[in-house]
Amino acid sequence: MEKLTGTVETIVFASDDGRFSVFRLRVDGQRGMAAATVNAEPPLVGQQVTLSGEWVRHPRFGEQFKAVSLTVAAPTSAEGIEKFLSSGAVEGVGPAVAHRLVEKFGQDTLDIIENAPHRLREIPGIGEKTAEKIHRSYQEKVELKDIMLWLEAHGVSGAYAARIYQQFGSFSLGVMQEDPYRLAQEVQGIGFTTADAIARSADVPADDPSRLLAGLDYTLSSVSSAGHCCVPAEFLIERAARLLEVPREAVSDAVRSALRMCRLYAERLGSETLIYPQQLYMAEKEVSDTLLYLKKAAAVFPVEDSSLLIDEWETTDRLDLADGQREAVAGALQYGIFVLTGGPGTGKTTVVRGMIAVLEKLGLTVLLGAPTGRAAKRLAESTGRRAMTVHRMLEAQGVSEDDGSMFAKDEDEPLEADVIILDEVSMMDILLMQHFLAAVPSGCHVILVGDVDQLPAVGPGAVLREILRSGVIPSVRLTEVFRQAEESIIVRNAHAINRGRMPECEPGTAFEFRETHSAEEASEVIVQLCADELAREGIDPMRDVQVLSPMHRQECGVDVLNKRLQEALNPKRPGRDERPAGWFTYRVGDKVMQIKNNYQKNVFNGDVGFITEITPELVTVRFGDELETDYEKSEMQELAPAYAVSVHKSQGSEYPVIILPLVPGHHIMLQRNLLYTAVTRAKERVVLVGSRAALRTAVENDRTRRRYTLLAERLAQVPEDAK
Numbered sequence: 032m033e034k035l036t037g038t039v040e041t042i043v044f045a046s047d048d049g050r051f052s053v054f055r056l057r058v059d060g061q062r063g064m065a066a067a068t069v070n071a072e073p074p075l076v077g078q079q080v081t082l083s084g085e086w087v088r089h090p091r092f093g094e095q096f097k098a099v100s101l102t103v104a105a106p107t108s109a110e111g112i113e114k115f116l117s118s119g120a121v122e123g124v125g126p127a128v129a130h131r132l133v134e135k136f137g138q139d140t141l142d143i144i145e146n147a148p149h150r151l152r153e154i155p156g157i158g159e160k161t162a163e164k165i166h167r168s169y170q171e172k173v174e175l176k177d178i179m180l181w182l183e184a185h186g187v188s189g190a191y192a193a194r195i196y197q198q199f200g201s202f203s204l205g206v207m208q209e210d211p212y213r214l215a216q217e218v219q220g221i222g223f224t225t226a227d228a229i230a231r232s233a234d235v236p237a238d239d240p241s242r243l244l245a246g247l248d249y250t251l252s253s254v255s256s257a258g259h260c261c262v263p264a265e266f267l268i269e270r271a272a273r274l275l276e277v278p279r280e281a282v283s284d285a286v287r288s289a290l291r292m293c294r295l296y297a298e299r300l301g302s303e304t305l306i307y308p309q310q311l312y313m314a315e316k317e318v319s320d321t322l323l324y325l326k327k328a329a330a331v332f333p334v335e336d337s338s339l340l341i342d343e344w345e346t347t348d349r350l351d352l353a354d355g356q357r358e359a360v361a362g363a364l365q366y367g368i369f370v371l372t373g374g375p376g377t378g379k380t381t382v383v384r385g386m387i388a389v390l391e392k393l394g395l396t397v398l399l400g401a402p403t404g405r406a407a408k409r410l411a412e413s414t415g416r417r418a419m420t421v422h423r424m425l426e427a428q429g430v431s432e433d434d435g436s437m438f439a440k441d442e443d444e445p446l447e448a449d450v451i452i453l454d455e456v457s458m459m460d461i462l463l464m465q466h467f468l469a470a471v472p473s474g475c476h477v478i479l480v481g482d483v484d485q486l487p488a489v490g491p492g493a494v495l496r497e498i499l500r501s502g503v504i505p506s507v508r509l510t511e512v513f514r515q516a517e518e519s520i521i522v523r524n525a526h527a528i529n530r531g532r533m534p535e536c537e538p539g540t541a542f543e544f545r546e547t548h549s550a551e552e553a554s555e556v557i558v559q560l561c562a563d564e565l566a567r568e569g570i571d572p573m574r575d576v577q578v579l580s581p582m583h584r585q586e587c588g589v590d591v592l593n594k595r596l597q598e599a600l601n602p603k604r605p606g607r608d609e610r611p612a613g614w615f616t617y618r619v620g621d622k623v624m625q626i627k628n629n630y631q632k633n634v635f636n637g638d639v640g641f642i643t644e645i646t647p648e649l650v651t652v653r654f655g656d657e658l659e660t661d662y663e664k665s666e667m668q669e670l671a672p673a674y675a676v677s678v679h680k681s682q683g684s685e686y687p688v689i690i691l692p693l694v695p696g697h698h699i700m701l702q703r704n705l706l707y708t709a710v711t712r713a714k715e716r717v718v719l720v721g722s723r724a725a726l727r728t729a730v731e732n733d734r735t736r737r738r739y740t741l742l743a744e745r746l747a748q749v750p751e752d753a754k
């Protein structure tokens with residue numbers, strides 16, 4: 032490793048996320064300048080830096096010093112100080128003021144800015160406010176530099192400095208030294224591993240209680256991101272002990288003390304003890320309590336004979352409801368909480384329309400919602416009423432959910448409605464359900480509609496399934512399929528798959544299977560179908576076809592398919608602007624998906640659009656016919672390429688044609704409810720591509736991985752008279 036010392040002359044490039052920069056420096060004892068790169072925030076112009084790393088040859092930029100670490104000393108010479116201050120690094124100081132300051136205070140300038148800012152007023156033109164501004168801005172730089180130095184000195188990348196400073200300001204060094212695990216909890220982008228590296232270098236012992244707790248938190252959060260609300264104690268202890276490299280007994284003790292502090296909670300189920308993080312314990316308990324309360328506190332609507340009202344609607348709508356459907360419409364009038372489930376084409380939407388008609392006839396206010404923007408839009412279209420996302424209904428505050436939404440609607444300011452109907456409830460996790468139920472006014476009837484056989488929510492819990500499993504919440508499960516036979520081979524096959532039977536796949540029908548012998552071949556067939564075969568049949572591969580995949584990585588995973596489909600459907604051309612962002616280079620014309628709800632832009636998770644323009648600052652995306660939205664560089668992570676999307680991401684959306692690869696490499700994802708969810712996204716045509724063996728595995732595998740949650744037990748356990 033070589034060392035290089037010099038004075039920074041110019042900053043050539045600094046990435047927005049502070050993870051990479053290029054600068055030029057005048058190397059000590061040498062003539063001329065050198066270019067250097069570092070995976071960190073850039074130093075300041077005028078700073079004395081010492082780099083260690085190696086010389087490399089960049090194909091475009093030539094000889095560069097690639098630094099793996101950078102340490103900074105404040106400029107010491109008067110000339111260096113003036114250069115540093117002139118660079119605009121300190122607010123309130125430009126070249127003229129810098130010159131006057133150095134002329135007056137010489138080598139002491141920085142010392143005076145830092146420790147005696149009142150003296151800055153000796154310079155004509157600097158008043159009290161400006162002096163204070165200069166002091167504060169310089170102080171910030173000094174602190175940031177100190178944090179960076181501390182991190183580098185402890186073997187952790189200085190790139191985290193800005194984020195730590197943003198969160199803890201002047202307390203940063205204190206937090207890093209005294210309570211480093213707070214970094215993992217409170218600084219975005221810092222996980223347990225980084226916080227642990229910082230803590231260990233600050234000599235925090237391996238069995239320090241704060242370390243054990245942080246390790247438990249981390250293990251529990253990775254468990255909940257796999258969809259669980261709780262986890263068997265044994266499993267938690269085993270995993271945390273392995274992560275922390277400490278004996279199991281130490282972790283057991285930490286669990287016991289966390290339970291005493293109410294940081295963790297425990298429940299017993301048979302011989303098993305299940306451990307919850309506090310947030311999910313509260314969520315599960317509140318959801319259970321509120322559901323039972325709603326059941327008990329249902330308002331009695333002014334209707335003598337509901338069947339007359341239903342008859343009337345059947346006549347106007349020229350429809351004969353099946354018994355289950357009738358029971359469900361009546362359920363909306365009768366119960367404070369009611370669940371309607373059923374597969375595709377079983378008439379859930381028809382029942383919802385019936386419910387709305389009957390409830391409105393009684394002059395009741397009905398609110399409609401769904402967990403995603405796409406699902407809300409479809410609900411609005413099929414009922415002819417306004418429908419909102421649950422987040423919007425609850426008036427989520429904050430730009431996107433990641434900001435840790437707070438909701439304006441809650442128990443203190445509940446929603447205003449007599450009845451609330453939510454669709455696609457299989458996609459709601461326990462936390463969203465908790466927030467929703469908190470905002471339901473007393474006496475209001477809540478109707479939850481969804482297909483319980485779909486994949487559960489991405490977040491923790493399996494709310495819909497658990498409510499049904501409890502057996503204590505009134506519900507109807509529709510099983511009869513009403514869709515016309517000819518248009519419903521997709522629906523028929525969806526039901527077959529759901530019962531564990533192989534689907535009928537016939538060439539030339541709306542449900543085809545293309546046999547391939549390798550993942551490479553499958554991905555070639557998919558590209559050929561989109562770029563050639565379907566296009567020749569007049570199907571627009573960009574707008575009408577959605578390629579889905581069970582996985583992200585691997586040959587037939589979402590990432591590879593996106594690259595290959597982009598190459599085939601929207602190739603590189605001179606004059607077609609591009610923007611690299613992470614692993615994908617976006618191009619004008621690309622099909623993209625919004626992957627977070629963004630209330631300011633009015634675009635929601637799952638919305639698909641096309642890039643219409645790329646400038647050095649902005650990427651413009653058109654969603655639908657009306658909405659055009661600009662994305663700044665820092666917002667690009669809200670987008671993902673959408674030539675192919677994961678089955679999970681497709682939940683709640685429908686497409687004319689879906690193509691799904693099923694190859695043995697997808698092994699763990701070959702599950703019945705995943706295949707079922709994918710197939711039920713298609714309105715007109717399904718093409719499965721892969722091996723029959725993989726299809727069979729998916730159909731037969733109904734061992735959907737168990738989700739640890741005790742919502743059903745909680746609901747069912749409460750003594751009958753309290754329900």
Ligand SMILES: Nc1ncnc2c1ncn2[C@@H]1O[C@H](COP(=O)(O)OP(=O)(O)OP(=O)(O)O)[C@@H](O)[C@H]1O
Binds near residue numbers: 356380
């Ligand atoms: N009782 C009935 N008699 C005749 N046709 C019906 C009946 N119920 C529903 N249908 C028809 O069956 C089709 C499917 O119904 P609907 O759209 O309500 O089902 P769904 O469960 O919401 O389906 P999906 O989940 O696929 O949207 C529609 O064309 C609807 O008009």
